[in-house]
Amino acid sequence: MQGTVDGEALLRGASLRVTRQRLAVLSAVHAHPHADTDTIISAVRAESGAVSHQAVYDVLRALTAAGLLRRIEPQGSVPRYEARVGDNHHHVVCRTCGLVADVDCAVGDTPCLTASDDNGFVIDEAEVVYWGVCPDCSTRPVTENA
Ligand SMILES: [Zn+2]
Numbered sequence: 608m609q610g611t612v613d614g615e616a617l618l619r620g621a622s623l624r625v626t627r628q629r630l631a632v633l634s635a636v637h638a639h640p641h642a643d644t645d646t647i648i649s650a651v652r653a654e655s656g657a658v659s660h661q662a663v664y665d666v667l668r669a670l671t672a673a674g675l676l677r678r679i680e681p682q683g684s685v686p687r688y689e690a691r692v693g694d695n696h697h698h699v700v701c702r703t704c705g706l707v708a709d710v711d712c713a714v715g716d717t718p719c720l721t722a723s724d725d726n727g728f729v730i731d732e733a734e735v736v737y738w739g740v741c742p743d744c745s746t747r748p749v750t751e752n753a
């Protein structure tokens with residue numbers, strides 16, 4: 608577990624009713640950044656016992672819509688959720704194992720928003736995904752049939 612989450616304050620701040628399932632999902636996502644839905648469901652069950660897939664899906668959808676969670680879906684990956692919202696940070700994704708890590712925007716500047724040609728648009732967001740191989744995978748011996 609990484610730190611503690613004041614889930615009640617977050618839910619109230621988003622004008623959402625505070626429920627045990629919402630609190631459990633929030634704390635599971637805080638504890639497992641970029642987790643997929645299965646991981647979140649296991650974490651929620653470990654904390655608060657039986658809960659249906661559908662209930663967790665519903666909570667994830669509600670919390671994402673309220674801006675308390677961010678959903679990312681790298682190409683070829685299942686949807687993943689994180690509690691770090693509002694800073695539009697980027698992600699680096701391992702091509703081999705699918706590990707996702709955060710990449711901060713360049714501080715004090717937004718070079719990624721300086722499009723070479725803005726086509727007359729007012730641009731306020733750039734979606735960047737870095738692809739590569741994570742440290743674990745790059746040091747793992749390559750097997751022929753992998
Ligand atoms: Zn990897």
Ligand SMILES: [Zn+2]
Binds near residue numbers: 689696698708709
């Ligand atoms: Zn992230």
